[in-house]
Amino acid sequence: MKRAAASLYHSHSDGEEQPAKLRRRDSSSTLLFPSKRQQQTHTTRQPLSPLSNNNSIRVDSPERGHPTVTPPSRDRKDEIFQWIPPPSDGFEVMSQPASKRSRSRSISTDRGRPRSVSPSTSASSRDAKSYAYKAANYVTILETKGCFMRSSDNGPTSGDVDLCERLLDPSVDTPRETLFEFIKGFHDTLRNRSEARLLVDLHPLLMPSAENLRIQGREDLKDVIDGYNDPWLKTEPIYGPKPQPDHARGLKWSTFSESQRRKLGIKPDEKSLYAVREDMYFPYLTAEIKCGNQALEFADRQNMHSMCVALRAVVSLAQAAGRLEEVHQRLLGFSISHELEVVRIYGYYPEIGDDGIKYFRWPVKQFNLWTEADKWTCYRFVEKVDRVFLPIHIDRLMHFLEDILDPQDVPFELDADVDISAQSQITSQERSSYTRAPSSQNRGLQPELRSMIQTLQQQLEEQKAREEKQAAEQNAREEKLLAQLEQQRIQMEQQKAEQKAREEKLLAQIEQQGLQLERFLRLLEQNKEPAS
Structure with missing residues (x-):
């Protein structure tokens, strides 16, 4: 009975509901916050502190239930096996790869690091880390990134x-x-x-x-x-x-x-x-x-x-x-x-x-x-x-x-979906005009400001897409150039080998002609001796 109950509880535990995956920030080095010099009237919703009490993710605990016991069969041995649930019932999630299991639940960490990592995982991680930096074109690609x-x-x-x-x-x-x-x-x-x-x-x-x-x-x-x-x-x-x-x-x-x-x-x-x-x-x-x-x-x-x-x-x-x-x-x-x-x-x-x-x-x-x-x-x-x-x-x-404005000190809020990096693209003249305007006018300009920010955000996304496309084209050109250089190297080696073979053949021919010439000279000398 305990074994069946434990198995059923394990199955419920692997089926916990998880919070939606949070949106990842862009890694580009664009601005994240307006400065006092640049912007006094823009705001964003206050971000959570690393020490905030609201930064924990709640995971609902499953309700524990009890398995339904089937009537005993005639054979004691069969009766025992009927108490054991099939592997697919209790361990369906555990059959997944370890990486998927780790993403299916919230794992507590110590100072931002997992509590335990298997030696094989750690070793493979270090090998993969070192291998990536050994690529022949890694330095060139870094230069394309600045x-x-x-x-x-x-x-x-x-x-x-x-x-x-x-x-x-x-x-x-x-x-x-x-x-x-x-x-x-x-x-x-x-x-x-x-x-x-x-x-x-x-x-x-x-x-x-x-x-x-x-x-x-x-x-x-x-x-x-x-x-x-x-x-x-x-x-x-x-x-x-x-x-x-x-x-x-x-x-x-x-x-x-x-x-x-x-x-x-x-x-x-x-x-x-x-x-x-x-x-x-x-x-x-x-x-x-x-x-x-x-x-x-x-x-x-x-x-x-x-x-x-x-x-x-x-x-x-x-x-x-x-x-x-x-x-x-x-x-x-x-x-x-x-x-x-x-x-x-x-x-x-x-x-x-x-x-x-x-x-x-x-x-x-x-x-x-x-x-x-x-x-x-x-x-x-x-x-x-x-x-x-x-x-x-x-x-x-x-x-x-x-010189960076505290989000709590900003007089009004922008939409949460608007990236603050777009706000930084507003010209200084526009910022100063918003700063001098009364708060009622600020509220009146808010729709216009939102439209401007959305336009700038779209322009930034288009620029990022162009840069990514250019980087991809640059990588393709570099790979093509490397392939051409490799092909040229192979051809040069082949040409050197052929040239060496021709030289060796020519030397052999010269040596053969020298031997023939020596024989001819000896014959001439032999013909001259009887005549004398």
């Missing part, structure tokens, strides 16, 4: 170049009694080991955990949170898989006040430009660990992708505040790529021009880890980033948030 794995012609500002020199200050105190004191044995032990071993033993000596340092008394790290191999599920990638850095640092939600979180508009279960996980905002430092020198190129690609996503958030916030010029050519984040021997450090900055926003990287330093002069270089750099760059990073964000 992300360049090189410096621009102008580079970052001279002040930020000087900042990089300050971040490499060798005067930082380093830990004592570490394995670096046994540098040769430590190095020999880590040879030919996995990335996981480097992450556990070597990486903390290059980039220690900010949260652990906070526990040990570093008050300047109270706003910092670490992430280890956490997928950035709350944001959209630039291209390919979602970023999943081996180690990342960002800001906690508690760094921002309730009003600032409303301005950011971060809602549960929705994509965001400003949060990469539920508990990590505006990451400013990422690290990737690889085995082998060639793999560092793939680590650089992963870091480039992650930091472009991070810079996109800061640029978008500056754009919403009307202070886009303040991030032009400014270093907004850093990355570390390393394997057992070599460490590469880069800084990342945007350039804003007539052709849009582009992201570049600046080489800060590359060095061999196992020298007395440089074994603590990466540790000192991270220390300086936390003490010097992190306050600049936080102050910059707070400065931008001051």
